[in-house]
Amino acid sequence: MSEGITGTDVLFVLLGAILVFTMHAGFAFLEVGTVRRKNQVNALVKIIADFGISTISYFFVGYAVAYGVDFLVSAAVLSGEADAEGYAFSSNGYDLVKFFFLLTFAAAIPAIISGGIAERAKFWPQLIATAILTALVYPFFEGLIWNGNLGLQTYIEEIFGVGFHDFAGSIVVHAVGGWIALGAILHLGAREGRYTKDGRVNGIPPSNIPFLALGSWILCIGWFGFNVMSAQTIGGISGLVAMNSLMAMVGGIIAALFVGKNDPGFVHNGALAGLVAVCAGSDIMHPIGALLTGGVAGALFVVAFTYCQNILKIDDVLGVWPLHGLCGLWGGIAAGIFGLESLGGLGGVSFMAQLTVSLLGCVYALIAGFLVYGLLKMVSGIRLSEEDEFIGADLSIHKIGAYPEQDLR
Template identity: 75%
Template sequence: MEAVTQGADVFFVLMGAILVFFMHSGFAFLEVGTVRHKNQVNALVKILVDFAVSTLAYFFIGYWVAYGVDFLVGADVLTGAGQAEGYGFAKSGYDLVKFFFLLTFAAAIPAIISGGIAERAKFWPQLIATAVIVAVVYPLFEGMVWNGNFGFQDWMEAAFGAGFHDFAGSIVVHGVGGWIALGAVLMLGVRKGRYRKDGSPLGIPPSNIPFLALGSWILCVGWFGFNVMSAQSLEGVSGLVAMNSLMAMVGGILAALVVGRNDPGFVHNGALAGLVAVCAGSDVMHPLGSLAVGGVAGGLFVLLFNQCQNKWKIDDVLGVWPLHGICGLWGGIAAGIFGQQALGGLGGVSFTAQLVGSLIGIIFAAVAGFAIYGVLKATLGIRLSEEEEFNGADLSIHQISANPESDFGGRGY
């Protein structure tokens, strides 16, 4: 029975890893459907290559920073069959699929950033940023929250009566990704032609609503692996997490529908806003609380997206700061509200701990974002030239468009 249990846990976490890996195609198509046609190839290539760079950065450095574990031993030790001093890997390769699962979370950070900096960012400097973020920046905070590094959780519990609760990453993943992205977006500046001389915005509509919708659907499906399988074992899995994720998604959709006045881009991103917000407390909130959390997130996204684009002149192409940064912040705080037993939750959370932990996370991420992209801007440069931006990232970086045959007038070649 022990072997069966171990094998079942390996399979369970592996399926979670595959679902979250699948989400990266959702990030890609969400960006493809939003950016202009001349930047669609770049969106696809960028997110796939970002995942590859993230894998190496997390394998060699990031996972060790977060959990103090490396994989530089024999395969027999990695699968739990052999022994090595200082290494204690579980049988059946459980720790290997756990790495895969947590890697997909880490790689979501550059995938989030990608949507904000679309259409004008250089390719190779962004890969350098990805390597630094996934090797060092993200794992530092991940380890503090999910491994108790630097005594962070002990301090939180001593100071506020409970640790910082972030079950599936409203702050650790989404908040961190969104606030790093804010620094990147501001360092890059606005796209050429985004605003008229008088400062009024020039609308740039999504290039392909079906692709945008496809990206949202893929992310929604994968998110149930993101949230539910954060239990990381069959013994710990809870249907409450699935129900709460569903209700928050629905709340986000309906709120974005109303506040966004039927706009399809807002509706499909509203689903994601709700899912971002519910991650932190999805294991402790009541489904009605999750519905409220998702509804607030959907409305917040629409209002702040419009505020950023039209009032503050922050050219965040996919709205990743409002979606992941702000809705992630709301989710971290909301876990301390709707997780309370007085509001139907399971308890064991502290509002003050959630507020302080969430603020620490976003401040850490914002400082890191401005630092990383500020250094890259001052050294290598992070923005395409005006001519390259006009021609589009597809031709400027990859020398091919999304529909190459059309470049030849539809003729065979």
């Protein structure tokens, strides 16, 4: 590590980790407000249990896969107070808070998937999937892009003149999570009663709009840690990232407001769509470019969610494939458009590099999702029984509902 690492950098990254950790409460309440009352407890338990499993998997395996670093040395070495052959941890425990920060990104993968498979997925097979995804699948791709593993970035630079740019994870986190989720959703199938035999769609409205809105607000607030603090040092912080995140969020809100015809679910998810899309190029776009990126993402989410549910008959409960998968893909590509100097950006990007790697990342994630959930489906099954699904995941899995006093009446 650089000798310039200071206690201020440690605090900076720690605060970023805390903000992104807070986003997991946003994931939880977004799901709680969207699913039916009989599945609200399950949503809360899934998100926090997934975070626990993700931490163990990423600590013992995933971080080493991505960055070649493990923590199986003394605390003196980890804190930088002592040296050990083959280890070079910086002073003040900077590497430890960096792990915490990047862990919150890794744990976002199962949190994203949770919303798509809600209301009919078995609990323990999902935790097994979380362990596999955060130990191997996500870290492998993370290392390719953010650590230069296997020379992929060098190869891309040789072909296109510059490497692939993903400052805060439109592709690495969001698109990967969204496309893995699509594989899981297709294996699970639709919820009972969602679609009739004659092709009609039975609407299942959100159970609690205030909870849904709260989830969106928490995610929006935490996202400024997700994006701005991806600089990982106080010296690298940029107000441009904060401004671009703000503009993209607003663009997503306004586009979803009009295209979604005032629907509160679309409006609150439109903010998230804009933030998903701007992650990749938030450090290089002009604010107007970020506004347009977010606006396209907000409209894309509304159109894709509606098409996915009503035409393709894919029962993605929270719309995580349109929101994270498609808007993340758009964000990776948009960095290669609005990041160009000719469009007011800082440059250093290639449209073809962005398009190529963004598509490759989505294909990788979709295949991984099919394989992981397909294997679990064969070994243990991944879907609740028809009876348990009818009762609801709260009572069938956790033996208590979100409103136990009302259940006793």
